[in-house]
Each structure stands twice: as structure tokens, then as C-alpha cells.
Amino acid sequence: MNKRLKIFLIILLIILLISILIITTLKVINNKNEDEETSSYSETAVTVMKDMDLYNEINSKEYSKTIEVLLEDNELKEKYLDDYYQIDYMNIENFSSTINNLLNKNYDGEEINYIMKNMESDIDILLNMEYIDILAFKDISNFDINNIERYLNYQKENEDYDLATVVTYVNIGLDKEGYSEYTEYTLEKAQNDLTILVNKYHKLPDNYEPDDLVALSYNSNYYLREEAAEAFESLTKAGVLDGVIFYPFSPYRSYETQEVLYNRYVQRDGVKAADTYSARPGFSEHQLGLAVDVRSSSLPDNLTPEHYKWMLDNSYKYGFIVRYPKGKQHITQFIEEPWHLRYLGVELATKVHNSGLTYDEYYDLYMK
Numbered sequence: 001m002n003k004r005l006k007i008f009l010i011i012l013l014i015i016l017l018i019s020i021l022i023i024t025t026l027k028v029i030n031n032k033n034e035d036e037e038t039s040s041y042s043e044t045a046v047t048v049m050k051d052m053d054l055y056n057e058i059n060s061k062e063y064s065k066t067i068e069v070l071l072e073d074n075e076l077k078e079k080y081l082d083d084y085y086q087i088d089y090m091n092i093e094n095f096s097s098t099i100n101n102l103l104n105k106n107y108d109g110e111e112i113n114y115i116m117k118n119m120e121s122d123i124d125i126l127l128n129m130e131y132i133d134i135l136a137f138k139d140i141s142n143f144d145i146n147n148i149e150r151y152l153n154y155q156k157e158n159e160d161y162d163l164a165t166v167v168t169y170v171n172i173g174l175d176k177e178g179y180s181e182y183t184e185y186t187l188e189k190a191q192n193d194l195t196i197l198v199n200k201y202h203k204l205p206d207n208y209e210p211d212d213l214v215a216l217s218y219n220s221n222y223y224l225r226e227e228a229a230e231a232f233e234s235l236t237k238a239g240v241l242d243g244v245i246f247y248p249f250s251p252y253r254s255y256e257t258q259e260v261l262y263n264r265y266v267q268r269d270g271v272k273a274a275d276t277y278s279a280r281p282g283f284s285e286h287q288l289g290l291a292v293d294v295r296s297s298s299l300p301d302n303l304t305p306e307h308y309k310w311m312l313d314n315s316y317k318y319g320f321i322v323r324y325p326k327g328k329q330h331i332t333q334f335i336e337e338p339w340h341l342r343y344l345g346v347e348l349a350t351k352v353h354n355s356g357l358t359y360d361e362y363y364d365l366y367m368k
Helices: 003-038 043-051 055-059 065-072 078-084 095-104 109-118 120-127 145-157 163-172 187-192 226-241 255-269 271-277 305-318 346-355 359-366
Strands: 213-216 219-225 246-250 291-296 320-324 337-343
Touching: 043 055, 043 065, 065 078, 065 095, 078 095, 095 109, 095 120, 109 120, 120 145, 145 163, 163 359, 213 226, 219 226, 226 246, 226 305, 226 320, 226 337, 255 271, 305 320, 305 337, 305 346, 320 346, 346 359
Parallel strands: none
Antiparallel strands: 213 219, 246 291, 291 337, 320 337
């Protein structure tokens, strides 16, 4: 072979090698560009999904911010891949680990979305429990995640109650013995809030006395707070016009007066019986100066059935409700007291009347 031919072949080989190198480089660049063009995910996410051999599967579906964050946090679990697509991303601390923990508890995507959007600060409560049907509570407006275990326990004991009733009754406190746990109001709250709820789970300060008590025209020793007293005079006059004559016989009582009465009843009937008809001192609406017991003119301490019906149908027009109506002892924790009126103001009393609820229920559902 002559020298020229050898040089030619060497040059040709060099050219061929260079061409192969160029083609290989272009393929690599092209593949990289294809990755960048076909994937909407970050470079970090793409790297992780390739390491997990999930690149094609993930990129064949619609982009998911949840998937991207899980990949970037190196928290993506292949077994939950389909579930992740149902979960909306939320910019919260420990997002990736939280949804994995919820999935481990057998919550699905819909449930996790509800939990993340409505219970972000209380998720640990669910993570420390076995799975529960959380969406069963979704439309219950007064549901409180902090009471979840109490709801479940109370429902087991009261299978006839629907879940909404269970929630309300537990929120009131009916799953616990009266007076065992209670909220105590401040003096300021007691004085300034005419709609305050007082029952076996809400207590007034021992030294609370309204600063605007005025005497009723019927008896100068009977007092109510000024606004309630004026409304009571109007209620009395309306009754007279309808032929319903009634009188007050027990309006405002101080803490000390209630203490004397309650102790007397305990000595006579025992604690258990007394607690069914007399509030313990500090837990009586009479101390508010917004409650008054009334009697028909023909009775010493009660209303006739006709007068009771009139009171149910008319007292709210003047701002009062019958606080312990018939058939509600399991809620109010007191025997029926047709004679016991509570002042709330016309607007609120009308709403409570129209709802058909006790004030305990209404307060929890719409005011707390």
C-alpha cells in the first residue's frame, strides 16, 4: 500500500471517529432536551423519578405539584402514587410526611384534602388515633376535632342518636356528669353579654351581681336587669290583653340566696334529686338578673296548661324564652319548668323559638 493511501485511510478513520463522537454527543444532548421539553417537573424531581424508574409513568399523566414536592423531598412512595394525584398541594410544614402518615392510616385522597384544609393545626390528633370516617363530620357545622374521641364514645353508648345530635350533645357536655367540668365566666363577660349561657357546664363568678338591677312594678323587692325588667312589664301587659294573668314569684337571686335555697333542697331531698330541679350556686340563671319564674294567678308556683301554651307562643315576642320546656330534660339537665323564663332580647329569642331547640343546643350550634 502506498504512502498516500495510508494517509487517506487514516484521515478517513479519524473523520469516522469524529462523526461517531458528534452523533453520540448530539443524541445525549437531544435526549436531555427531550427530558426538559416533555417533563413539567423540576430537575431535582426528574432525577428522583428516574432513579425510581417512574419517569415515563409520571410524565404520562397530568402535572401534580403534590408529586413534585414529594419527589423533591424524597418522600414519594410508589404504592401511593395513584392516591397522590387526588391530593391537593398545600404549602404547609411537613406536607410530604403528613400525607404519607395519613395514607398509612388508610385515609384516601378526598379525606386527606378535607383534613388538610380544615384541620391543619390538629392533624396530630388524627395521627394518634385509628382511622375514623372523618367525612361523616364534614357537614356538621359545630364539629370540633378536639372532641372527636368523646363523640365516638358517646355514639357507642347512644346508638339511636344521629351523628349531628351526638356532636351537639357532647359539645354541650352531656357525655359528662353535670358540674364535673365547667367554664367559668369573667365578671366582664357576665355583665356585658345578655345572651350568656348558664347551665351545669357554664358558671358565673361567685361575686357577680348585675350593676343595673331595677325593681319590678309588681313587687319592689323583685329585681331584674333594666332591659329585662322593661321587657317583662310589656310581656305582662300583653298577657292581660289576652286574658292571661300571671305574676312573677322568683326573679333575680344573689349567689348567697341561691346557696341557701340549694342547700335547703339538698337537706330535704338529697343531692341527686335537688340537682334535677335546683341549680347549684353560681350555675343559676337567676343570678344573671335575666331570669324570672312566673305563676298563673290561680296557682302558687306554676302556669296552667293554657297559660304555658300562651307563654310558648308569645314570650319570644318580648324577648323571653321558656328555658326548660317539656320533654327536654335530657338536654337541659333540669326537670321541665314551664314557669322559668329567660330574657335574651327579641331578635335572639325569636330565632331560638323558631329553631325549636333548647337554648343549650342553639348556643352551641349558632353562637359559640
